[in-house]
């Protein structure tokens with residue numbers, strides 16, 4: 001446990017994009033330790049996602065997801081521009097494959113506009129054809145503010161800023177115990193080392209419910225129990241990446257998040273994904289038997305894709321608060337003083353749009369820390 005003395009001010013559990021963004025936010029005014037169980041930062045959800053800067057279309061008005069996505073997207077573009085972090089404001093189209101999907105598309109457009117998503121516009125079949133001639137569809141929403149970002153470079157920026165402001169990061173430091181003591185918490189690491197901290201910020205992603213439980217919270221009663229929702233990606237080869245210019249999304253199917261879509265990376269590489277499959281354990285292998293389902297889902301909008309273009313690429317797992325078929329659940333970002341845990345801040349269920357929202361979440365948590 002290099003660098004950590006027996007007393008700490010703020011301890012952040014988890015060096016994903018959320019923990020690192022918060023460390024960068026608070027390290028200039030407080031002493032910060034970040035504990036990470038892996039050998040380096042950003043090995044889980046934060047490096048296993050679509051790297052899309054979302055515009056704020058999909059989330060109910062007034063939700064934290066809508067608010068933080070809108071704020072975070074503006075902050076990210078500004079940050080990328082200022083700090084030279086790779087990004088592209090590519091734009092995206094959400095495409096209705098047939099007339100029966102047009103009502104859902106209109107509902108989505110209205111929700112996005114109510115949330116304040118910038119520049120949304122309904123496209124006719126002809127307008128879609130002018131924008132994306134190889135895409136099949138009867139109508140589409142055009143979102144000019146959607147983009148992509150180099151998430152690794154973003155995390156590097158947060159970590160450098162946090163360290164320059166004095167934060168310490170300890171890798172291979174899995175938190176296994178949290179006990180409430182006078183004026184703070186006794187945190188125990190797997191190797192047996194323990195230390196006292198005034199504030200704990202739980203950013204442990206897929207383990208954030210267990211960290212809350214370690215602190216004594218009944219996670220079932222609190223509604224914090226997480227379910228693992230796997231998202232797999234298949235790359236699209238044979239030069240097909242040249243055939244679209246933007247991110248291409250379907251009208252979201254029921255129970256399937258935003259639906260399997262076309263992602264493009266900063267080098268122009270093209271993938272399909274992610275699907276949404278609830279699983280029992282954390283395993284990042286791609287199940288190649290999913291290829292058929294990806295192919296059938298893709299050809300509705302992208303008739304140029306052939307079965308042999310697809311190769312398994314990677315997978316991520318979403319920390320999901322809702323089980324299959326359950327209604328929308330918002331991010332949990334909560335100071336637990338009313339559960340007898342002053343100075344304990346939980347972030348649970350930070351699934352999409354967590355990457356987009358990261359700087360806004362960090363600002364929000366920074367304000368909570370100032371009040372705590």
Ligand SMILES: Cc1cc2nc3c(=O)[nH]c(=O)nc-3n(C[C@H](O)[C@H](O)[C@H](O)COP(=O)(O)OP(=O)(O)OC[C@H]3O[C@@H](n4cnc5c(N)ncnc54)[C@H](O)[C@@H]3O)c2cc1C
Nearest residue numbers: 014016017018037046049050052175205231316354355356
């Ligand atoms: C398939 C998929 C696609 C997505 N696409 C997008 C997208 O396009 N745009 C977008 O905005 N968002 C997207 N997201 C969401 C986004 O990736 C996440 O919201 C974000 O990365 C969450 O960051 P995090 O830091 O909370 O979690 P993580 O990155 O998972 O970090 C949590 C960290 O905590 C550590 N940890 C866990 N337990 C302990 C412990 N006991 N002790 C110490 N350390 C611990 C872990 O090792 C890990 O490093 C997607 C997510 C997935 C899975």
